[in-house]
Amino acid sequence: MAGVSTSTASVVFSGKVSVSEDTRQRVLDAAAELDYAGPDPRAASLRRGRSGIVAVVLGGDLRHAFLDPVTTVMMDRLTDALAEVSAGLLLLRDDPTGDGAPPIADAPVDAVVLIGCSGRARSALEIVRARGLPAVVIEGDAGEGVPQITLDNREASATVARHVFRLGHRHVGLVTLALDGARERGPITPERLERATTDVTLDRLAGMREVYPGAPAVTAAASLIDEGVLAGRALLSDPARRPTAVLAQSDLLAVGVIRAAEELGLRVPEDVSVAGFDGIAVDGLGDHQLTTVVQPAGEKGRLAGEQVARMLAGEPGETVHLTCRFREGSTTAPPRAEDRPAPR
Amino acid sequence: MAGVSTSTASVVFSGKVSVSEDTRQRVLDAAAELDYAGPDPRAASLRRGRSGIVAVVLGGDLRHAFLDPVTTVMMDRLTDALAEVSAGLLLLRDDPTGDGAPPIADAPVDAVVLIGCSGRARSALEIVRARGLPAVVIEGDAGEGVPQITLDNREASATVARHVFRLGHRHVGLVTLALDGARERGPITPERLERATTDVTLDRLAGMREVYPGAPAVTAAASLIDEGVLAGRALLSDPARRPTAVLAQSDLLAVGVIRAAEELGLRVPEDVSVAGFDGIAVDGLGDHQLTTVVQPAGEKGRLAGEQVARMLAGEPGETVHLTCRFREGSTTAPPRAEDRPAPR
DNA sequence: ACAGCGTATCGAATCGATTCGATCTCTGGA
DNA sequence: TCCAGAGATCGAATCGATTCGATACGCTGT
Numbered sequence: 150m151a152g153v154s155t156s157t158a159s160v161v162f163s164g165k166v167s168v169s170e171d172t173r174q175r176v177l178d179a180a181a182e183l184d185y186a187g188p189d190p191r192a193a194s195l196r197r198g199r200s201g202i203v204a205v206v207l208g209g210d211l212r213h214a215f216l217d218p219v220t221t222v223m224m225d226r227l228t229d230a231l232a233e234v235s236a237g238l239l240l241l242r243d244d245p246t247g248d249g250a251p252p253i254a255d256a257p258v259d260a261v262v263l264i265g266c267s268g269r270a271r272s273a274l275e276i277v278r279a280r281g282l283p284a285v286v287i288e289g290d291a292g293e294g295v296p297q298i299t300l301d302n303r304e305a306s307a308t309v310a311r312h313v314f315r316l317g318h319r320h321v322g323l324v325t326l327a328l329d330g331a332r333e334r335g336p337i338t339p340e341r342l343e344r345a346t347t348d349v350t351l352d353r354l355a356g357m358r359e360v361y362p363g364a365p366a367v368t369a370a371a372s373l374i375d376e377g378v379l380a381g382r383a384l385l386s387d388p389a390r391r392p393t394a395v396l397a398q399s400d401l402l403a404v405g406v407i408r409a410a411e412e413l414g415l416r417v418p419e420d421v422s423v424a425g426f427d428g429i430a431v432d433g434l435g436d437h438q439l440t441t442v443v444q445p446a447g448e449k450g451r452l453a454g455e456q457v458a459r460m461l462a463g464e465p466g467e468t469v470h471l472t473c474r475f476r477e478g479s480t481t482a483p484p485r486a487e488d489r490p491a492p493r
Numbered sequence: 494m495a496g497v498s499t500s501t502a503s504v505v506f507s508g509k510v511s512v513s514e515d516t517r518q519r520v521l522d523a524a525a526e527l528d529y530a531g532p533d534p535r536a537a538s539l540r541r542g543r544s545g546i547v548a549v550v551l552g553g554d555l556r557h558a559f560l561d562p563v564t565t566v567m568m569d570r571l572t573d574a575l576a577e578v579s580a581g582l583l584l585l586r587d588d589p590t591g592d593g594a595p596p597i598a599d600a601p602v603d604a605v606v607l608i609g610c611s612g613r614a615r616s617a618l619e620i621v622r623a624r625g626l627p628a629v630v631i632e633g634d635a636g637e638g639v640p641q642i643t644l645d646n647r648e649a650s651a652t653v654a655r656h657v658f659r660l661g662h663r664h665v666g667l668v669t670l671a672l673d674g675a676r677e678r679g680p681i682t683p684e685r686l687e688r689a690t691t692d693v694t695l696d697r698l699a700g701m702r703e704v705y706p707g708a709p710a711v712t713a714a715a716s717l718i719d720e721g722v723l724a725g726r727a728l729l730s731d732p733a734r735r736p737t738a739v740l741a742q743s744d745l746l747a748v749g750v751i752r753a754a755e756e757l758g759l760r761v762p763e764d765v766s767v768a769g770f771d772g773i774a775v776d777g778l779g780d781h782q783l784t785t786v787v788q789p790a791g792e793k794g795r796l797a798g799e800q801v802a803r804m805l806a807g808e809p810g811e812t813v814h815l816t817c818r819f820r821e822g823s824t825t826a827p828p829r830a831e832d833r834p835a836p837r
Numbered sequence: 838a839c840a841g842c843g844t845a846t847c848g849a850a851t852c853g854a855t856t857c858g859a860t861c862t863c864t865g866g867a
Numbered sequence: 868t869c870c871a872g873a874g875a876t877c878g879a880a881t882c883g884a885t886t887c888g889a890t891a892c893g894c895t896g897t
Contacts, residue, residue, distance in 0.1 A: 150661075153847085154847045154848075155884080156886075157851095159886085163884095165885090166846095166886095167845075168845070168846085172845080187623075188885090190599050191539045191542070192883035194601055195538075195539045196883080201596075201599055201600065215568060216565060221560060233588075236583075236599055237584050237585040237596055237720065238583070238584045239584075240584060242576075252580035255534050255537070256580045257534040279528075279531075281530070318848075332819070356848085358887055407636045424590070446623045488824065493508055497876075497877085498878075499854080500857095500877060501876055502854095504875095509855090510876095511875075512875070513874085516875080533852085536882090538852075538854095540853080540854050540855045541854085733860080
């Protein structure tokens with residue numbers, strides 16, 4: 150209608166080659182006339198080989214991911230870092246009940262960021278590798294050749310545990326994150342541990358057990374204050390076998406444990422010490438400042454985004470190791486005199 | 494390599510037509526040999542005219558959206574409702590500073606859900622309509638023909654205000670959500686209001702001012718407890734012009750106002766009454782049960798998802814109006830005797 | 838008047854799959 | 868022996884844009 154070839158029309162919309170103002174206007178007019186709203190992104194992405202979309206595969210369901218402040222911050226920074234390269238993030242649920250092909254198999258994406266690592270996330274990784282998509286794994290077990298962003302979960306957990314040990318605690322309870330996609334709460338048994346698939350949980354647990362090998366542990370269904378309350382009750386309600394300190398694998402769980410303790414008439418840290426993990430700003434903690442390790446949540450996202458951008462530019466991605474920083478708060482203290490280990 | 498036509502090969506992967514087991518195996522073997530990982534989603538989506546992706550355009554930046562529990566719940570239900578029809582949700586930031594075309598213009602999506610409505614979201618809507626994409630707007634000003642999910646923001650706000658009025662308060666302060674994409678905090682002036690673009694904020698404000706036409710108002714940069722603290726200080730710190738009640742446009746803001754009040758040595762509800770909006774479960778509220786209106790956040794998401802699914806199936810989408818439910822809590826009470834209006 | 842050069846436009850191949858109607862083959866029944 | 872019908876496979880058109888090398892055109896300098 151504008152009397153030009155499709156190549157010229159294409160160029161008018163992409164602006165990659167100069168076009169005379171006259172032609173340009175004719176093409177635009179014709180487009181308006183024909184109700185043509187610019188190139189079809191589907192066709193463009195086929196031809197270009199790029200869709201401008203980066204997928205984020207979350208280890209758990211989206212609900213829990215959204216509710217977790219650590220993930221929230223991470224996603225935010227990830228978005229920033231990918232702004233140049235991607236129109237937006239495609240959130241994929243990594244549904245463990247999924248029967249057919251995981252959604253990642255059919256999604257037109259340029260790259261993938263895998264977060265956490267249930268068994269299913271591993272299968273998502275297979276697909277990604279088969280497709281030859283650039284991928285970055287945040288805190289998960291990647292195959293060889295896949296850049297990772299890792300955290301010193303084990304070492305950081307051990308640091309907290311050592312701090313509590315040094316204060317004199319010999320009898321502690323542990324509260325862990327979910328062990329796998331099923332997210333069943335309850336006491337951790339060796340058999341249960343055998344079936345666990347979530348590396349973050351296992352690493353943090355391993356760090357804690359470096360210091361307290363036989364400590365009783367309870368797993369929570371999610372990183373939520375409410376879950377922490379449940380776990381706290383489970384550990385603290387029986388006075389006979391009540392630990393003098395509780396180590397939680399997230400700050401939200403720790404806050405829940407503190408609530409449970411207060412509910413039972415126990416004071417923190419006088420009667421029970423509680424430590425967390427993450428170093429997020431928790432609302433509603435009252436006067437307490439949680440003893441915890443601060444993890445660089447935003448950095449995780451930013452670095453993952455940077456690696457993806459690099460890989461899309463053809464450069465190789467790099468694995469980056471991040472470390473946590475211990476922060477002593479007011480929720481840990483030496484145990485009560487009668488609970489102290491006998492001095493030698 | 495398998496000695497079959499591309500049509501047959503295609504069918505082996507899509508499974509839409511029956512293929513003999515023999516051929517099937519040969520195709521699969523050849524695929525493995527050639528490192529072919531199944532059809533390219535980009536090409537498939539061109540041919541099919543469907544990409545299996547639904548975009549979610551958020552009025553504000555992603556950071557605030559993620560941090561807002563109402564949005565979180567809504568997104569979660571939206572994901573559920575779209576599970577059948579979409580592999581995942583493409584999160585698009587609706588960047589007000591964007592210079593080029595908004596990302597929605599180039600994203601290969603099948604439908605769009607617009608949430609909230611800054612001026613930019615409206616421009617996103619233009620693009621969506623030009624493209625002829627099915628769209629649903631949640632709490633925003635849609636053009637004709639676009640199904641909306643609406644909330645009775647104005648009426649619900651008026652309900653809260655009337656409750657406070659009936660308790661005897663004549664001098665109240667208002668705390669609003671952000672007025673526009675710029676998210677500047679500060680006192681609301683008529684000129685400021687003139688430039689405001691966020692409908693939700695304006696509707697709720699209008700409802701409050703039905704009852705308290707001249708009430709001083711302060712706008713917050715986001716729906717966060719910290720922002721509520723700032724706004725609360727602004728309204729409450731000067732004893733001379735201190736209101737006896739504060740109406741906040743979100744529960745998080747209300748919690749912040751309560752904090753600010755306590756900080757100033759004021760008791761809630763004895764010295765100051767505070768009411769919120771949303772009806773979410775707020776952690777860290779202590780003994781208070783917030784007076785608020787409960788909005789059906791999950792329903793908003795679910796209904797939006799359902800409408801999108803219907804439209805993709807060829808049926809017309811429908812506009813749905815949702816209403817909030819007033820919930821009286823323990824943060825509102827009659828004003829102190831000396832602050833009461835003189836009895837006639 | 839012509840070589841030389843820069844700019845605007847065009848042709849045609851290509852990206853990779855999907856799908857429908859047509860063809861082919863094999864089986865069973867008359 | 869022949870035909871109908873079911874099931875498997877194939878051909879070929881099509882989805883809609885991008886892009887690179889080639890061509891045409893107009894201008895400048897000598």
